[in-house]
Amino acid sequence: MNKSSKSQPVWWNWESSEPGIKPSKIKKSKLRINYVPPFFAILVYGAFIFYLFPFRTLVSTWIFKFVELLQITKVLKLSLLTDKRLYDYTALFVISYIAFAFFLDLVRFLRKNLFQVFVTEENRLAVTKWGLLGKETIRWNPDQTGLQIHHKSGWFRSLLGLEKLSFRIHLSETENSVLAESPYFFSKTNREFLSSVFRSV
Numbered sequence: 320m321n322k323s324s325k326s327q328p329v330w331w332n333w334e335s336s337e338p339g340i341k342p343s344k345i346k347k348s349k350l351r352i353n354y355v356p357p358f359f360a361i362l363v364y365g366a367f368i369f370y371l372f373p374f375r376t377l378v379s380t381w382i383f384k385f386v387e388l389l390q391i392t393k394v395l396k397l398s399l400l401t402d403k404r405l406y407d408y409t410a411l412f413v414i415s416y417i418a419f420a421f422f423l424d425l426v427r428f429l430r431k432n433l434f435q436v437f438v439t440e441e442n443r444l445a446v447t448k449w450g451l452l453g454k455e456t457i458r459w460n461p462d463q464t465g466l467q468i469h470h471k472s473g474w475f476r477s478l479l480g481l482e483k484l485s486f487r488i489h490l491s492e493t494e495n496s497v498l499a500e501s502p503y504f505f506s507k508t509n510r511e512f513l514s515s516v517f518r519s520v
Contacts, residue, residue, distance in 0.1 A: 353480035
C-alpha cells in the first residue's frame, strides 16, 4: 500500500534527531519473529545431507557407465580412466558441490529470517542485519512518500506464523527497490509493532 505524507528522506540520520529526547523515553516496539521456519530449514538441510552422501557410490557408478558408453577408455587407452578411485573422487566432488550450493541457499534464508531485528522507534523504523563481519543498521521513516509496505497475510499464513512485511520504494512503473523484508512472524503477537508501522494508514 502506498504511504502518503510529506516528502522526507528515506534514510534517516541520527544526528538530525532531536537532542532533547532521551533514549530511555523513546517508545520502541520490536517484531517478534517465528523461529520455527529457520530451525525447520536447518533440520531439512541436515536430513538432506545425511541422505545425500550415501548416493556418492551410485553417482560414481553412473559416471563410470557414462564414460564407458562414450567409449572414452577405448579411444584414449589411459589406465587412469579405468581406476575406480577417479570416479569415486569425482562423485564426491559432485555431491559436495550440491551440498555446498544448498548450504549457501540455507545461509541466505537464515540471514533473512533469523538474523534480522525490526524495531519501531517513535516515527522511525530500524532494521538491524547481522553477518559474519558484524551488523548493519538501516533506519527510515515508514511515512516516506513513495514507500510501499507489503503485508503478506491470510488465514493459512496467520495460522502457521508465515506472515511477512516487505518495504519497497517505487522507482518506476516496472521497477521497485526492496529496502528490507521481515522474517516470518505471527500477527497476533505483534499487534503493537504492526499498529506502529501502519499507524498512518
